[in-house]
Amino acid sequence: MPRLQDKRVLITQSDDYMGPSIARLFNEEGAMVKSIPGVVPFDGEFADYASRCGEIDVVIANLAFDPCNSPLEDIKNENWMALFDTMVHPLMCLIRHFAPQMARRGHGKIVAVTSAAPLKGIPGSTAYCAARGAQNAFVRAAGLEYAAVNVQINAIAQNYVSNPVYFPPALVESERFQKHLARNVPAGRVATEKEQAELALFLASENSNFIVGQIMPFAGGWVTTT
Amino acid sequence: MPRLQDKRVLITQSDDYMGPSIARLFNEEGAMVKSIPGVVPFDGEFADYASRCGEIDVVIANLAFDPCNSPLEDIKNENWMALFDTMVHPLMCLIRHFAPQMARRGHGKIVAVTSAAPLKGIPGSTAYCAARGAQNAFVRAAGLEYAAVNVQINAIAQNYVSNPVYFPPALVESERFQKHLARNVPAGRVATEKEQAELALFLASENSNFIVGQIMPFAGGWVTTT
Amino acid sequence: MPRLQDKRVLITQSDDYMGPSIARLFNEEGAMVKSIPGVVPFDGEFADYASRCGEIDVVIANLAFDPCNSPLEDIKNENWMALFDTMVHPLMCLIRHFAPQMARRGHGKIVAVTSAAPLKGIPGSTAYCAARGAQNAFVRAAGLEYAAVNVQINAIAQNYVSNPVYFPPALVESERFQKHLARNVPAGRVATEKEQAELALFLASENSNFIVGQIMPFAGGWVTTT
Amino acid sequence: MPRLQDKRVLITQSDDYMGPSIARLFNEEGAMVKSIPGVVPFDGEFADYASRCGEIDVVIANLAFDPCNSPLEDIKNENWMALFDTMVHPLMCLIRHFAPQMARRGHGKIVAVTSAAPLKGIPGSTAYCAARGAQNAFVRAAGLEYAAVNVQINAIAQNYVSNPVYFPPALVESERFQKHLARNVPAGRVATEKEQAELALFLASENSNFIVGQIMPFAGGWVTTT
Numbered sequence: 001m002p003r004l005q006d007k008r009v010l011i012t013q014s015d016d017y018m019g020p021s022i023a024r025l026f027n028e029e030g031a032m033v034k035s036i037p038g039v040v041p042f043d044g045e046f047a048d049y050a051s052r053c054g055e056i057d058v059v060i061a062n063l064a065f066d067p068c069n070s071p072l073e074d075i076k077n078e079n080w081m082a083l084f085d086t087m088v089h090p091l092m093c094l095i096r097h098f099a100p101q102m103a104r105r106g107h108g109k110i111v112a113v114t115s116a117a118p119l120k121g122i123p124g125s126t127a128y129c130a131a132r133g134a135q136n137a138f139v140r141a142a143g144l145e146y147a148a149v150n151v152q153i154n155a156i157a158q159n160y161v162s163n164p165v166y167f168p169p170a171l172v173e174s175e176r177f178q179k180h181l182a183r184n185v186p187a188g189r190v191a192t193e194k195e196q197a198e199l200a201l202f203l204a205s206e207n208s209n210f211i212v213g214q215i216m217p218f219a220g221g222w223v224t225t226t
Numbered sequence: 227m228p229r230l231q232d233k234r235v236l237i238t239q240s241d242d243y244m245g246p247s248i249a250r251l252f253n254e255e256g257a258m259v260k261s262i263p264g265v266v267p268f269d270g271e272f273a274d275y276a277s278r279c280g281e282i283d284v285v286i287a288n289l290a291f292d293p294c295n296s297p298l299e300d301i302k303n304e305n306w307m308a309l310f311d312t313m314v315h316p317l318m319c320l321i322r323h324f325a326p327q328m329a330r331r332g333h334g335k336i337v338a339v340t341s342a343a344p345l346k347g348i349p350g351s352t353a354y355c356a357a358r359g360a361q362n363a364f365v366r367a368a369g370l371e372y373a374a375v376n377v378q379i380n381a382i383a384q385n386y387v388s389n390p391v392y393f394p395p396a397l398v399e400s401e402r403f404q405k406h407l408a409r410n411v412p413a414g415r416v417a418t419e420k421e422q423a424e425l426a427l428f429l430a431s432e433n434s435n436f437i438v439g440q441i442m443p444f445a446g447g448w449v450t451t452t
Numbered sequence: 453m454p455r456l457q458d459k460r461v462l463i464t465q466s467d468d469y470m471g472p473s474i475a476r477l478f479n480e481e482g483a484m485v486k487s488i489p490g491v492v493p494f495d496g497e498f499a500d501y502a503s504r505c506g507e508i509d510v511v512i513a514n515l516a517f518d519p520c521n522s523p524l525e526d527i528k529n530e531n532w533m534a535l536f537d538t539m540v541h542p543l544m545c546l547i548r549h550f551a552p553q554m555a556r557r558g559h560g561k562i563v564a565v566t567s568a569a570p571l572k573g574i575p576g577s578t579a580y581c582a583a584r585g586a587q588n589a590f591v592r593a594a595g596l597e598y599a600a601v602n603v604q605i606n607a608i609a610q611n612y613v614s615n616p617v618y619f620p621p622a623l624v625e626s627e628r629f630q631k632h633l634a635r636n637v638p639a640g641r642v643a644t645e646k647e648q649a650e651l652a653l654f655l656a657s658e659n660s661n662f663i664v665g666q667i668m669p670f671a672g673g674w675v676t677t678t
Numbered sequence: 679m680p681r682l683q684d685k686r687v688l689i690t691q692s693d694d695y696m697g698p699s700i701a702r703l704f705n706e707e708g709a710m711v712k713s714i715p716g717v718v719p720f721d722g723e724f725a726d727y728a729s730r731c732g733e734i735d736v737v738i739a740n741l742a743f744d745p746c747n748s749p750l751e752d753i754k755n756e757n758w759m760a761l762f763d764t765m766v767h768p769l770m771c772l773i774r775h776f777a778p779q780m781a782r783r784g785h786g787k788i789v790a791v792t793s794a795a796p797l798k799g800i801p802g803s804t805a806y807c808a809a810r811g812a813q814n815a816f817v818r819a820a821g822l823e824y825a826a827v828n829v830q831i832n833a834i835a836q837n838y839v840s841n842p843v844y845f846p847p848a849l850v851e852s853e854r855f856q857k858h859l860a861r862n863v864p865a866g867r868v869a870t871e872k873e874q875a876e877l878a879l880f881l882a883s884e885n886s887n888f889i890v891g892q893i894m895p896f897a898g899g900w901v902t903t904t
Contacts, residue, residue, distance in 0.1 A: 592902055595864075595899065596899050596902075599865045613888075638822045638826060638890060639826065639888060639890055640826040643888040647888045648888075651885075651889075654880050654885075659873065659876035659880075660876070661873060662839075662869040662873045662896060662897075664864060664898060665864065665902045666895060668894075669892060670888060671888075672888050672890060673821065673822050673890040676818055676821070676892050676893070677904050678902070678904050
């Protein structure tokens with residue numbers, strides 16, 4: 001039996017990051033997937049965005065942005081702000097809007113696709129770590145707040161997953177990157193998009209109802225603590 | 227399609243703890259389950275134990291013992307040793323025996339059913355925390371050592387899961403325990419055995435091949451960090 | 453011998469949070485303390501702020517704001533933004549400005565006074581957890597980036613410390629709060645401001661030069677993991 | 679003023695690991711240091727050991743053993759057991775004996791010198807990780823149990839600290855190790871014994887009375903989470 005039969009699933013920023021692969025798997029599993037491409041707005045524009053979504057059983061909060069890597073000294077204000085504007089504030093808006101709606105219906109799932117970067121700390125990606133760290137911290141607290149009303153909110157804190165934003169195939173196949181993998185990632189490879197989607201599926205299904213506020217490292221052993 | 231079709235699964239100490247419920251679900255999923263009841267031996271006797279198992283694709287290292295709760299001051303040497311003898315040393319023997327065998331075949335899974343207790347620290351259960359902490363630390367390091375050869379070793383660090391050893395129904399239903407749950411466990415309930423088995427299934431399936439050396443909290447939000 | 457003899461120390465938002473008590477102890481220890489009251493600006497105004505500071509050996513990034521507690525559903529955009537505007541963005545500006553300057557001189561210390569809240573997750577304080585989580589993640593990554601050039605950047609992730617912003621004496625002394633303490637804080641009390649300042653002193657002194665990118669829980673056992 | 683004036687300090691296994699350097703600093707700080715060389719016994723012999731110690735204000739549980747590095751597959755039972763016999767069981771005996779005595783006097787400190795290895799997981803050191811992980815887990819739980827009676831129990835989870843057992847100068851100075859440091863340790867160097875002793879001193883002093891059950895990473899950024 002399909003594992004998401006008739007579930008109404010929203011995938012945000014659906015053309016980017018893990019959006020396409022999650023949509024594919026979730027469709028196969030019987031979900032009714034609403035894919036909305038583009039950055040999720042916050043502030044005034046969010047109400048419009050939300051009204052296009054209707055009732056949703058599962059939100060995949062897939063939010064990504066160029067990591068804006070640079071030495072800390074050279075962080076540009078506009079990049080710093082853009083990371084928070086595209087990844088942090090919209091995540092709050094999504095959860096603030098959908099979690100109460102799910103609570104009223106008696107069940108619901110929110111899976112944020114975030115990053116393992118803040119769990120370890122990456123020199124040269126300090127702005128990105130800060131924004132992803134805000135996401136992870138928000139998911140943890142939100143997950144605990146909604147646990148008792150049968151709404152499960154969790155995050156996939158990933159790294160080294162094949163995807164067009166951070167790990168496009170051309171990069172992954174380079175000799176330099178393969179050496180980097182061998183040295184830094186115990187699994188010695190990047191994850192396929194399908195593998196990541198399977199974790200999202202597990203967290204979106206009823207089988208994981210006891211898992212709440214969890215930041216799940218998904219990084220081939222690159223990081224195992226939260 | 228069954229998710230463990232034709233997989234040869236060993237469940238240790240199969241009459242206790244999560245053994246029966248994991249066996250049930252894994253059988254439904256097409257696995258050939260070999261259930262061996264009783265404490266897993268270590269030292270000289272382990273070779274005999276292992277020879278009864280043959281080739282195994284998935285080991286569920288289900289090891290449990292009375293938590294021997296007491297004030298730290300009153301820890302008895304024999305209880306302390308028994309916790310290590312039943313939970314820690316056998317886990318090493320199991321992984322030392324089965325992981326290399328799996329590596330030679332090119333794939334394999336070991337899922338240790340441990341505890342979230344050491345992740346938080348429980349006064350009055352310090353001996354139990356120490357032994358479970360040894361298990362978790364061993365799984366983390368072992369998982370990283372075997373990651374590159376496609377053998378995935380992980381732990382379910384659980385608490386508040388219905389099971390005859392630690393959370394029998396009579397305890398769970400008591401008013402006192404329900405108050406304790408409301409105050410300490412964000413999910414407000416214990417997990418069913420089935421829910422736990424579903425996490426074990428996820429970690430035993432090919433879908434989780436990128437997850438290694440991970441200590442997965444499974445405790446309804448009672449603890450979310452590792 | 454005074455432990456901060458002739459060290460030029462900047463304490464930000466010096467009238468609030470841990471500012472006054474850290475200033476007191478650091479003065480006793482021979483530091484030349486520059487206390488600047490008020491919220492630290494970011495964006496255009498920060499350059500002026502920084503130019504008032506001159507060369508600094510130790511920055512105490514003491515940034516605090518009303519926690520804006522509310523159910524997640526009722527988070528107000530202006531509160532959410534205010535938390536990031538007062539605690540997160542200024543922290544980036546401070547570190548971006550002072551860490552390179554310290555690196556050029558060959559030594560320096562930045563101690564951020566943050567919170568243990570995001571390490572555990574507090575329902576009803578999700579916005580605060582997000583902002584403090586961003587701080588902690590930034591400190592971790594920044595600390596690793598500057599470790600090799602002898603600039604140590606760490607955070608004190610505190611909770612249950614006596615201070616006028618979050619734990620004023622009147623609250624602490626109430627019977628209700630004392631019960632809360634007995635139940636939730638293993639130490640059974642709040643820390644004195646002096647105790648907190650001693651940890652800040654340790655992290656500001658040469659004795660802690662090997663500690664970098666560390667988020668130090670300081671919460672009487674309320675949380676022990678990071 | 680000396681920071682440990684008249685404190686009766688026990689340093690175990692005093693000729694090894696961090697024993698000599700901690701003794702040196704603690705003596706300078708006015709402590710009455712009782713240094714007992716040799717492995718700490720457990721079981722029947724511990725009573726004798728303890729009776730030689732008398733009343734103690736601060737225990738430095740300095741326990742070390744050859745890490746017995748080997749592939750997991752080649753772990754020898756006698757090495758595995760030796761690690762637990764020398765590092766884990768004696769730590770329990772020490773805390774079980776001294777913490778209640780301290781509680782009766784109304785104050786006391788136990789600082790365990792453990793390792794950061796189990797916080798990250800080291801392939802090829804899985805036995806060592808398991809034993810050190812047991813120590814860390816025991817310290818966390820014990821620290822919470824004794825927090826309310828003004829006895830502080832914490833651990834220094836160190837790595838890359840100069841010491842004759844694990845990082846003798848000849849190893850550290852080798853070109854190969856220096857490359858390893860540059861690649862793996864953000865601080866780019868090993869800590870001096872004196873730096874480690876300063877952290878032990880901080881945890882042994884009254885200034886850290888609010889820190890309990892804490893596993894303090896001390897590894898130059900090699901690991902920052904617990």
